[in-house]
Amino acid sequence: MEKLRARRLAVTPQRLAVLAVLQDLPDHPTAEKIYQEVRRQIPAISFNTVYKTLEVFCQKGLVTKVNPLHEMARYDKTTEEHAHLICRVCHRIIDLDWQPLALNSFTPEMLHGFLPEQQRLTVWGLCRDCQERQTETEG
Template sequence: MENLVQKLRAHRIAVTPQRLAVLASLEQRQDHPSAEKIYQEVRRQLPAISFNTVYKTLEVLCQKGLVTKVNPLHKVARYDGETGRHIHLVCRRCHGIADLPRQSEAFPSFTPEELHGFRVEYQSLTLWGLCPRCQEPENGKER
């Protein structure tokens, strides 16, 4: 928790129990949860919290660069507490998103000239396909 308090302060975000709970929830899981999933989890700890507060908290954390929004499926935003460059494995059937450990060598490096002044803030690579569970024929139905 102390670590999270420092993280919020370093990003000039006022520390509140709600922000701590949302951030803690995101850092503990690797499944890139939706706002709804985070809400369900945080609510167990802070029963009075509203979905709207969770959603707004996520937006603040995103704006300040502590969290990134991953939305490869263009439906519901999913949130990622890991902001270093890494690779996402996205299952097109169950919409699972898993992280591969950082593999820097997989990322091309660009010279400032090649980037034409563009400032990179976040790098991710997405590999699309089917997770092991969804490759089994009996789980092959669209959900």
């Protein structure tokens, strides 16, 4: 509730429910997944309301959007810069505990006049489940 108030957002049951679901879901859920969960608490809520709520949260910096797959946006409750491990098969996104380089550690030669503002490391590969599935089909 303080999170909403701190950002001058009206506290509504819908917003509280969306926020609670975001905190509970361990992975970086899609709007659809969040909608399915919120509906358990507020059966009358529409997908559109959930989607718009998420957009407002993004604008206010309560959540960030992760969309490295250029398909459906995934929502991330961790708004600090952090790295991701992404499974190329099941598209699971896992937070990676990794300290990024300081942006001022790039030399002018490396930057070609570019002004760096943000960096995001993404490591692609196979999650444990998908690796196991692969060995099963092979064996």
